[in-house]
Amino acid sequence: MSTHGRRVPVGRAGRLRLRRNLATAQRGADLLERKLRLLLDRERVQRRAAEDAGSVWREELAAADTWLLRGVLLGGERALAQAVPVDRACIDVEWAALMGVRHPAAVAWTAPVRSPAEQMPPNTALAHAETAYRSAVRAAAEHAAHRTAAELLAAEAKRTRQRARALHRHWIPRLQRELSAVELALEEAEHEEAVRRRWAASQGVR
Known part of the structure; x- marks a missing residue:
C-alpha cells in the first residue's frame, strides 16, 4: 500500500504507528498555534510602544529645534558651543x-553630566533645548528598541x-488519509477472515 509514492505501514502495528504520528502532529500544531498567538500579542505590544516612543521623539525633537534656534538667535553660535556638555549620554539595551x-x-x-568646571547654558532657550x-534621544532609543523587537517577533x-x-x-491530512487506508484494509481483512471462518464452520472444517 502506498500514498503518493510513499509506503504506508500496514497491519495493526502500522495503525498504531500512524495514530501516534497523527497525535504527535496534532499536538505540534496546537503548540505552534499557541506560540503564534503569544508572538503576535507581544508584537502588537511592541509596535504600540514603538509608535508612542516615535511620537515623543518627533515632538521633543521639534521642540528642541525650536528652542535651539531661539537660543542661537539670542546668544549666537558661541553660546551654543558653551551649552554642550563634554560628557555623552549612555544607552544600554x-x-x-x-x-x-x-x-x-x-x-x-x-x-550626560556636566563637570563643575563646565558652564551651564547661557540662556533659558538653550537650557530648554538641552532638556528637549x-x-x-531617549525616546529615539526606545523607539528603535521597540521597533526592532516587533520586527524580530x-x-x-x-x-x-x-x-x-x-x-x-499537508502532514496531518496525509497522516489521516494513511490511517483511514490502513483501518479500511484492516476492516476488510477482518471481514474476509470472518467470512472464511463462517464458510469453514458450515463445511465442518476446523
Missing part, C-alpha cells in the same frame, strides 16, 4: 526572550505560521 526569540525589552538611559534634546511569527500551516494542510 536590555534583552529578553519569548518562545526562543531574543529581542530588546527595555532601554536604560544615563544622561535629551528627551528626544514578526519574523518568528511568520516562520511559526508557515510551520503550523504545513502541518494543517
